[in-house]
Amino acid sequence: APFASRVRGPGIPMLPATEKPPYDELIDSFQPHSWQCFFLGSMSAGALAFSPYFGILPLLLAGIGVWRSWDVRWVRYLVALAAFSYVYTLGSYSLLHGLIYTLVPFLWMAPEAGRFIYLTHLAGAILAGFGVQALLSANGDAWLATMWRVLKWTVAVAALALIVPALAGKPNPDQWIHFSFLIFLSAAGLLAVMARGHHGIAVRVVLVAVILIDLHAFNWTIASRTEARSRGRDDFGALLEARGVADFLKSRPGLFRVHFDGDTRPNIGDMYGVQTVDGKMATILRDLHEYSDFPHYPDLLNIRYFIVGVNDVLAGAAPVYRDVDWAVLESPGACPRGWLVHAIAVEADREHVYARLKDPAFDPRRIAILSDRPGVAVTSAAGTATDQVAFDVYEPRRIEMHVHTETPALLVLSEMNYPGWDVRVNGQVVRTYHADGMLRALIAPAGDSRVTMRYAPATFLAGAILSVLAFVTTLAAAILVLR
Secondary structure, three states, X not given: OOOEEEOOOOOOOOEEOOOOOOHHHOOOOOOHHXXXXXXXXXXOOOOOOOOOOOOHHHHHHHHHHHHHOOOOHHHHHHHHHHHHHHHHHOHHHOHHHHHHHHHOOOHHHOOOHHHHHHHHHHHHHHHHHHHHHHHHHOOOOHHHHHHHHHHHHHHHHHHHHHHHHHHOXXXXXXXXXXXXXXXXXXXXXXXXXXXOOOOOHXXXXXXXXXXXXXXXXXXXXXXXXXXXHHOOOOHHHHHHHOHHHHHHHHOOOOOOEEEEOOOOOOOHHHHHOOOEOOOOOOEEEHHHHXXXXXXXXXXXXXXXXXXXXXXXXXXXXXXXXXXXXXXXXXXXXXXXXXXXXOXXXXXXXXXXXXXXXXXXXXXXXXXEEEOOOOOOOOXXXXXXXXXXXXXXXXXXXXXXXXXXXXXXXXXXXEEEOOOOEEEEEOOEEOOOEEEOOOEEEEEEOOEEEEEEEEEOOHHHHHHHHHHHHHHHHHHHHHHHHHO
């Protein structure tokens, strides 16, 4: 069964991660005119947030590398790789993309064709290195004069293309075009200096500086904090301003999760180590997505605190924390991270589970809804007040706890019942159950028990073995090439 769903964009329904999306819905690709963006950074390549712009000087260096090192097999391979990956980025415009997308298994897991431009850029960067090597090793070679003649005439043609319309009273209003010409002029002048045998440290510093100035000007996906703040999109500033909230939450005892209400959701989970429920993500577990609208959803997920903007606190609410930006509200009904239940209802049909969970009278601490009946009977007794669940270890891939119950009970954990976990009670492997539509549960025997859980899926081991084999094979191939 599919365990995850992909976020596909505004207005497009969620799709199971194991389901291949329809080809006509793949829109993240470059348009055919994007080839011009390799040397004109101001030109739009389509609806994507990034551009195939490579930089003028790196592009010239890559051309020199191909020209002077064509006899090197790796250069020919890199040229083919760059061309292949660029044609693939054209998506539905490219027959190559359609064939490969159809025939290669699981390639649809990476549906954004435009992202493959990074493979083109990687090949181009290595080719530019060959170009730098050719320039630094040249000393009065005849090909340098040929290179300078080509550059000189290209600069002259580009200058005329800008000057003639201006003389006719119709100058190009795009200032980025003029900036690109200045970068091209600087690159041509630098190559001319290198062609005359000047290869010192100063020339190399200028070469790096020209590349950085060029790429900085046209890399619009990275904005300064001043620009981001002026547009109300200073995500890093919002993250820093949430430090007070994070410090307060980390001072609270016990295991719990928090949830940001509103569009702004600073990632305090990764930054400050506060456990959150969601964030900016491209995929979401199917159960988590389907159950997110149920009234008991926050309680089942152990959400003890809700964080809202300080101006969004409703009248009558009493925040347990407040600063100039955020307010924290505590939920009294949040379930603990793990609890014992002595009553079970069995609902094999998901729709019936939905109906039970939508009932406001449903109490997840008193009764649990399972998809099938466990082999051991769960009983209730007067001694249930002595039930205890104590966590000794709680890590992303390992959970250990002590459980005490007078009679057999169902241990429900506020954890998604995701496959790949090795679960043991007193050293014996036990079965886990799907509780309340999404949580992990298991039978806890009467008395004291030690429960351990370790995330160890077979696919992880297979991936580790393949990675080691790939590394060893690559290392062996490199040694053979060097010899």
